[in-house]
Amino acid sequence: MNKKHSLSRLLPVLFGFFIMGFCDVVGVATSYVQQHFALSESLAGLIPSMVFLWFLLLAVPVAFWMNRIGRRRMVIVGNVITIVGMLTPLADYSFAACLAAFALLGIGNTILQVSLNPLLTNVVDGRALSSSLTAGQVIKAVSSFSGPFIATFAASTLGNWIWMFPIFAGASLISALWLLATPIEESPAERSSSMGEVFSVLRDRKIRLLFLGIVAIVGIDVGLNTLAPKLLIERCGMPLESAGYGSSVYFFCRVIGAFTGTLLLTRLSDRTYYFSHILLGIAVLGALYFAHSRYAILIALGTEGFAFSSIFAVIYSQALKHMPARANEISGLMITGVFGGAVVPPLMGLLTDAVGSQAGSLAVLTLFALYLLGCGLMIRSEKTENHVSAR
Template identity: 50%
Template sequence: MNRHQIQLLLPILFGFFIMGFCDVVGISSSYVKQDFGLTETEANFLPSMVFIWFFAFSVPTGLLMNKIGRKNTVLVSMLFTFLAMLLPLIQYNYTICLTAFALLGIGNTILQVSLNPLLSNVVSEEKLTSSLTAGQFVKAISSFCGPIIAACATAWFGNWQYMFPLFAAITLISTVWLLLTAVPREQAGQNVSSFKDCFGLLGNKTVLWLFLGIVFVVGVDVGMNTVTPKILMERCGMALSEAGYGTSLYFAFRTAGAFIGAIILARYASGKFFLYSIFTALAALIVLLFAQEKWLIWGGVSVIGFACANVFSILFSFALQTVPEKANGVSGLMIMGVAGGAIIPVFMGLATEAVGSQTGATLIIGLCMVYLLFCALAFRKKH
């Protein structure tokens, strides 16, 4: 990759840092609940305000890209994110918080749909998977930093809300940087021009397999974040404050996995890497099903986080390469699959109640991984 390509790539990769801002809703919901004395149900509306838009806006964003281009669509997403960061500073109440996180969710949906294919404007098809993985690494750093920034704002300025002007400033820098970068426009021929055309892409068996793969890998990710503390509390008698470190451990190894994956995928076939990753994750999950000791549970969680770190990027790149002339529509469909993060935990809850322990939830995650294993076997020789 020459110097000019790197100059084009950097502002796009920096956009993935903005993408990670959606994960700040996790720590924010705890602060908002505390500030306004909310019930658990009321506090849980905040994450819902972020998640629901992935289902509602993903496909329309794919169609919007056909009209105004990928770069301009990314810039629109930045505007929504910037406004979301300003609202709590203007006035701070529960309604404003819901509105702010709705704007953040809309902006993040638009960003995820448009930023991923924008990479294909500046990198070759062979480098697309590793570039997407590098973007996920940048996003993971942002997600990891969010709670730390909130804690620092509270410690230094006495108010967690002071993280919002920092996020707004970073968003503005990203917007200006991309605006001033002459990213090549995508070639003509993005002939997905209606909802019917877009959903019609699911008639392609490969696209359908990959869409379901996105649903299940996001389900694995959200499921692991949800079930890890519960397993530690159930089997090891930990308090929630201590068991919560299991989730942090998962994120830490996921970040490391994305970094190493970006290096490996730049040199080796992504199909085989996908297969090895899922085999490893499934083996670790089997250990997790029966583990009773704290160190063994932490080990299983760490390996799963590390092994699954690159699966989303691999599936997404496979989808873009399957129908490259309809990449905008494909991107919208794939990001709509992120709604799997809202669907799979429901089945985990039902399974837990049926079995009477978190083993039920873990089995649901295992079923998701089995599907991903079939995907990996199907695509191991194609990419």
């Protein structure tokens, strides 16, 4: 009976992770908006920024609001904002309306990212928490993987790609109503760190390097998601409805990489895993400059998804290990670092317009990947110097 009751509370919370994955549809959606409104690469690069900018602006304030109104209510608020965003393009299909829709999607997603994990701790005990968190991330990955297929279904079967929005709105409504009907007893809220306390940990050099690493890896992730269909269209002449599958290949291999990473990180050191996968990612980015066949590009995109899949987790864990006493501030800071997804795509658009091809986007991604390599080397050098000093 208790098990059944626990499952009835767990399922609506886990379904929230599926809604969380909707933000990744911005990759293929950017190509649709760009095509429909004949946008330049620079202007199209603003669309992903509308989603990820809010992690910088709202992650810490949302934690304060969550402590005031409760975690479950905060998740419901995130769903409601997502619903409004998804219905906006249906009321007025314009570039401005699409920007507003993705801004609201980003705000809703920020709220979900901040509040869903803590809510999960109220429906499972400590022994099942790790597996439940992993299940949540798998569900989110399935949502990310499904997004391009839903967009293609809307474009080819329903007649217009924007009909994916009511599908997402309907799923968000189900999530909100399901949680509304599910009583969840929440543990007393802990004091949230202030914005000043969160950013004060940046005084530490290693934390600064790791924070910029989070900005870089999220930027690369969003950038590759956005680049996938554009590269297939530019080099292979594929229609957008088919090119969107490039993002699905990327996310599918990212899921495989995450599972593999979970196993490898129990056997390898963080440093070994980090450097081997960063070097693989950089090598494949180099190969993408010369890849012109459909299968070569898809294999390269899949390999990138695999290579970069667990880098975020490694950087995050290194930051927590470095300053365990400031875990709350570190967690808040790393969540704000997700705004890297708002930084990289506009830079990709600007350089692509400047050089006249997606090689410009690849150059930006390569630069950020090289930072990740340099970040690892600087931290490794810092450890060596400290060890020598100690001796």
